[in-house]
Amino acid sequence: MEGDLEQLRDYFRSGKTKDASWRRTQLKGLQKFIVEREDDILHALKLDLGKHPVESYRDEVGTLTKDISVALDNLSNWMSGKKIKLPLGAFPTDAKLVPEPLGLVLIISTWNFPFGLSLEPLIGAIAAGNTAVLQPSQLAPASSALLADAIPAYLDNRAVKIVQGGVDVTQSLLQFKWDKIFFTGGSRVGRIIMAAAVEHLTPITLELGGKCPAIIDSLPESFRRQVMLKRIISAKFGTCSGQACIAVDYILVEKRYATTLVELLKGTIKEMFGENAKENVARIINKHHFDRLKGLLNEPCVKDSIIYGGSMDEDKLFIEPTILVDPPLDASIMKEEIFGPLLPVITLDNIADSIAFVNSRPKALTIYCFTMNDKFVQRLASETSSGALMFNDTIVQYAADTIPFGGVGESGFGRYHGKFSFDTFSHEKPVIKRPYFPDFWFRYPPWSNKKLELFRAAYAFNYLRILLVALGLKRPRPFSDRF
Structure with missing residues (x-):
């Protein structure tokens, strides 16, 4: 497993997953899986949970189809980031928030919606440009087997791997360092996931439950x-x-x-x-x-x-x-x-x-x-x-x-769906650009009463006052008045 994870990390480091075209190809691959294997999905849900096909379509096939379409339609906008409005005191500086993928993420799913709760987080992880390991629940064996057998034919195997297994496999996976762990399940296991994540300071999303x-x-x-x-x-x-x-x-x-x-x-x-x-x-x-x-x-x-x-x-x-x-x-x-x-x-x-x-x-x-x-x-x-x-x-x-x-409190923390799934697997990095001119000389030592007054005016965004002090038309207060 360690070798597989290193290969996934190497592939992420190659930068391939950051390309918009790669992300679209993978999302379309998931879309194709849902369409081509719909009957198999419905059959697996019948075997695992006895669900009526209409219920299965409503709750899993239909929602996944919609979620993939939303991601494809909005991917360019999500990836473009957003301009930040800076305070007047930062003039003349430009800044924007640029989303970047976290890296290698682990998605641990549950059994009650074995396709929806596995693939919807994966949609967000792929759209954000990550490599991923998905562990579906062994308690829904037909669904888990279908995901493990079919997904490799639809997605880039250098970036996404499906790992089947139970508690022992989960425990093994949690020993490694991840850039994000996304877990859906109960609070008891959620506490175990959280304790394991502390070892590597891994950020986590816990989708738990409670009494509604x-x-x-x-x-x-x-x-x-x-x-x-x-x-x-x-x-x-x-x-x-x-x-x-x-x-x-x-x-x-x-x-x-x-x-x-x-x-x-x-x-x-x-x-x-x-x-x-x-x-x-x-x-x-x-x-x-x-x-x-x-x-x-x-x-x-x-x-x-x-x-x-x-x-x-x-x-x-x-x-x-x-x-x-x-x-x-x-x-x-x-x-x-x-x-x-x-x-x-x-x-x-x-x-x-x-x-x-x-x-x-x-x-x-x-x-x-x-x-x-x-x-x-x-x-x-x-x-x-x-x-x-x-x-x-x-x-x-x-x-x-x-x-x-x-959720909140014991019902979990973190959030996803649509753009929020993209965000949960991204880091919004502030990118700031500032020209060399003007350069405000009073930012630097040695300090003086005049510089203190200029800082006081700057933080109050009072440029007239700055100008008066700089030109010597306003006398700065001495330090003794302040301290």
Whole structure:
């Protein structure tokens, strides 16, 4: 592995990856992979996660197609940098911020969106002109194998390598020096990644997760009510069976609305997934996670809170969409990220108490809120902290390439998507150019009262005062007046 990494570094040092034409060729190669191997991608996702092809296209193939097009359409503009407006005191100086690639980057992906969460960071890394090693998750073996087998035929193998394997491979990779590490996964592994990065002072981006609440302040009239229900149910059960960092983790609602809300949720689940939900809901990734979710439901007092669903098929790793009402707040299901098709509904006396509720817990990747109350919107925006805050919808913030995606606190740090992916794999280098003339003589020793007065005027941007002092028409204050 060390030899492979040195070859990648040598190729980066050659300057080839900095060429705009090289970057475009690689992005078009990824685009070609998505188009030509679409059926294989959909099949791999079916094997790994049991995802319906439409869900897979919506969440991975479609978003990747869009992201590559955005990068190709905007690459020249992204690479051109931007002019910096300098203060008057720096006259006559020109400066601009010029993005430069970081070098050799490591991307460690996860299993729930094995193509999207592998290739979208890679799009940013390539667009920024880096060489890269990508480690897809071994928990999605069909997807990982397809990436490892197919990508070399579409990308420059001197610049991009796919490395398959589990924890032992990750640990081996982390021993080397990288110019950037981009990790998507859970907070436990995120801490390990961060500790390893410290050894080489490697900058990192951690895309983690957390418990994303959906706050409902009331039950709106018929049309809005139906839209709200579909958006919540889709974000919980229709997105990788809740195995998504931005899935709705739990609902907060006032007690007076709870009974009606639960009945509406039940009806919407049946409407969206039918009597046989197995056909439309993704399965749990593996036996370990199946047992973990099963354990959440089997904790004392939690079983009593199940009011819908709860059935399981261990052989097929399927868990029915499940609703719970007021499970104990100290139970694991309310302390850990659920990452599965279990939806607790927590009732409050007053929805305003939801602010204190979410603030008492680690910061979420996203807070969702359904409300038409502008004052409540303002309160949530000013009084809570989260990676993102979305009103009256779910999930769509992930697909918006003009919005940075990332967490805060334990939900991660760093951001990507669109131009933000390019930025996260770039260093914005200030490039400053100044003429030899004029050269302000008072910048240099030996020091005097007159030079002090000139500096005082310069930092106040008072050029008239500078001129008066320089011409001897204004007497500078002595040092004793100042010290």
